[in-house]
Amino acid sequence: MFWLLEAKTTSRTQVIMSTFITIKTDKKNEKYIEDGFEIMKSVDMSLSSYNKDAKVFLLNKNLHVSLDAYLYEALSLCKYYYKVSYGYFDITVGSITKDLYRFGEDERVASASELKSAKIDFNALKFNEKEAFIEDGMKVDLGGMGKGFGVQKVADYLKKMQVDDAIISASGDIRCLSTCKIEVQNPFDEESRLLSFETLKSDMGISTSGNYNRYILSKENNHLIDPKAKKPQMLFASITLISSLSSASLDAYATAASVMPTNKAYEFLDTLDVAYIIVQSDKEIVISKNIASYVKNLSNFSK
Template identity: 30%
Template sequence: MKKSNLKILASIIIFFIIGLIFYFTVIDKVGTFSTTNYYLDTVNQISVINTRKSKANKVLPASDKIVLDIHNKMSSQLASSEVSKINQNAGIQPIKVSDDTYTVIKKAISYSQKTGGKFDISVGAISSIWNIGNESARVPSSEEIKSLLPLVNYKDISLNDKEKSVYLKKKGMKIDLGGIAKGYCADKLADYLKENGVKNAIINLGGNIYVFGQNAKKTDFNVGVQDPAKTNTEPLGTIQLTDKSIVTSGVYERFIEKDGKVYHHMINPTTGYPFENNLSSVTIISKKSIDGDALSTSTFGLGLEEGMKFIEGLDDVNAIFITNDKKVYTSKGIKDKFSLENSSYSLAN
């Protein structure tokens, strides 16, 4: 080969290498990229960390679609959703649903059984008339609540595993997956991101948080626990986590006030009124977010003593209970990992 041709070939190779370097350092840079949407009645943010821009441009739009798909299937606010179709056909006929919706409903019923009905998705018949979190929220009359209580019973939800169908046995029954759907969605997002090569991410679905890998500083994530009193923007405390879900249910999330009394959104399936048990919030740390979502609501309903006993009996699940008198109780597995950072609260155990 002539020297001139060799020079041309060498120039092409050098140009190609420079182009690759330019692409990976400038155009396809490594960094943190996020997407934000409003589905499942909350603001959601999904962030991928130390990830190439080209990969983020692929996985983040797909992540939005996953959340939208679950919203379209499970939102009780959408007349076209699978949940709404189940409710519209209560006492009439079973409704075939997707694997997603069937899995969530079946998991919800298992938690109803484990907690003696403290967690019950059939509370929708009553939670829908309170409608807390929406403009039409109101305090129903005691007579109205009493008339609807017979429609709240998870044992009246009939599942057919072969058909993947759901049937509500009584007319007027309604299910509401608001206490578990976001957890399922967070798990599905985490699985999708991992399967597509994302090593580090934060999934925040309106307070349902799932983290895996490491943060931008290449350490475990320092996750804040919300101050139930919301006296400032600083967290009540923090805990370092990775490959974990952290979910909080609290009286501060959604509520209405009437005649000086505050009514939060977590309805007791037995009474039809919000739970009253001296708790202001419960935070659950678990491997699966669907478990954390269901457990944060159900243990709130169980109360401090019974709820903590329930958590201590589970593997790889921990909890932080905060009472109205600003005392913080942690399960045994995180006693040395939780850092209290608000001096108006005190560790009680």
């Protein structure tokens, strides 16, 4: 996914949360950019399952951890997302993403028997405002909402500082405090764009979940794990959501829909205050009927 903002801006990029984080704003507000990066680093120190000093890493290692405000809020949101997504947003897929495929670390292809015996059970995660516990043999992975959560925290800070013209981007999660133009990548061709649009309102989020940019050997071993079938999903190449909902929610809902059966995914998304652009694995592009309420100047380059 690509995004554009007009001239007279300052843009800076850092690698945080294992991806490129870019904050772009009017030059008069560039003094707040470093604060934004520090917020992303703080979120990473709470939610990362890779950083050995992060709260989630320690929870996975020790089966117990004391919580800070970010992680308590994130776990509370994950519990809500689990409920409203019929159990398809389940952070205990970490037992597969972390232990079996080991995405981002010593990667390997998990066998069918390993996947079948993997333990996935959100109810095995217990937490309160002070601490969290998880059962032996399990791990949690907040990658399905963590970047969106961080983007939203930066956006909230910039709004508090009365910044009303900025873009925060973390891979497929983008927040536009003013209106902006978005170009969506073709999931079948990294060098081409699929379509473009402009957000219709200020303070809108865009989140894309896809199986095309993080996999081992082939897309059949991608990082989007169906927690019920206990295997990677192959029905959707990408799902892009556009809404004024929080970026954490958009990230989680795009992740959840990506691993649902086709009919259930559309049924789920149609209950939400979102517009969507979906590229199915058969290359069919499905655009929600309400798209004109969220974007303007939609251009489809695939025709």
